[in-house]
Amino acid sequence: MIKMQNVRKVYPGFDFELSMEIPEGRITGLIGKNGAGKSTAIRLMLGLAKADGGIIELFGKPITEIMAEDRQNIGVSLAESGFNGQFTIVEVEKILAKMYPKFEESWFTRECQKLHLPEEKQFKEFSNGMKAKLRVLTALSHKAQLLILDEPTAGLDVEARNEILDLLREYAAEDESRTILITSHIASDLEHLCDDIYLIHGGKQLLHEETDVILEQYGLIKADEAQYAALDKEYLLDTQKEPYGYACLTNDRKYYEENVPDLVVERAGIDDVILMMTGGEKR
Incomplete structure (x- = not known):
């Protein structure tokens, strides 16, 4: 589902190099301290930054060959992304319905209500927790086979983090072929969610291990x-x-x-x- 082979990106003072492979149906955590290179990995695999070397594939295709229909099957939540501050959830729903043919409006509305997100309040008035929940719901709303989530629980209290993690567990349980990559520097969030983890530091991989192996051995x-x-x-x-x-x-x-x-x-x-x-x- 996701393959990065000897992928390199050079920034002033930071040399990123990573290989990773995530098969279909896995929940994989990409962990490390702030500045480790987690967001760089996400940007490279989404084509938001151009690699200086290596191979990147999604759905078995080089990212240069990913078509619009492939992108319909990807749900993304980026830490720095957001909506126009004037938008309400009602307006966000209309935009998502136009963007994604598989957008499930009834599911989206129900989950917004369940997470206590106000329909008429403008996005700029949302708390950080409310914004994070909306970003994740947006990524899940069109039932994509591949989810890529960058620090979806960063800066949230325990209750809000648990609500988001429960959402992801339910989403994966609905369809065992769904694949999730989630980055975090909060390791405890991933212990009972991810099948395996990659640990990176200073732009380099230090460890790839099954989560159960870490906890048991x-x-x-x-x-x-x-x-x-x-x-x-x-x-x-x-x-x-x-x-x-x-x-x-x-x-x-x-x-x-x-x-x-x-x-x-x-x-x-x-x-x-x-x-x-x-x-x-x-x-």
Whole structure:
């Protein structure tokens, strides 16, 4: 569904290079700190920026060959996008109906009501949470097979984030062939939504892993100086110096639990992976 092979984009002071492949029916998270290159990846795959090298394909076609009917099958929500400040939801509905033959007005109206978005209020009067919800509903409103969402939950409170994530779960459950790419720097949002994640930092991929593998097999080791010196480091991905000794990220928690029983080994979440792999000493 989405393929990026050795895609490169050079900006002053920032060199982006990424390969990723997202098959049909997957929900994939692209994660990393602010400035990691997540939005650059989105802009490149949508043709909003021109790559300096590499191959980009959507629906099995180079992006230069994507036709209007293909774009009808893509739903997009960009962090910086918005509507004319004077528009109301009623006016947005009319625009979407003209743009997308498959626009589902009854679904859109119902979901706006469910999320407490006022029909007559102008967009400029919306809160950040209301704007984010409307952007996501717009992307979902024509039942596209491919969703590309750039930081859809950024800056929102927990309740608003959960409402958007529930929308995405329902959308994917309706049709298992639907594919979703979602970028975020809030890793906890993606742990129970995404099938797999790509972690990028400084424009480069650091990790691609199944979400279940991270949650079930990865671990965070806390070792003092003596423990670290004696530690088998074969299964350590990253190490970070701490006041008590060392924090270590492993992709084989069970190995250390079984072989070093006196060692503190905790389950690692995606947040731990981000913090360790973008701030630790690369092994």
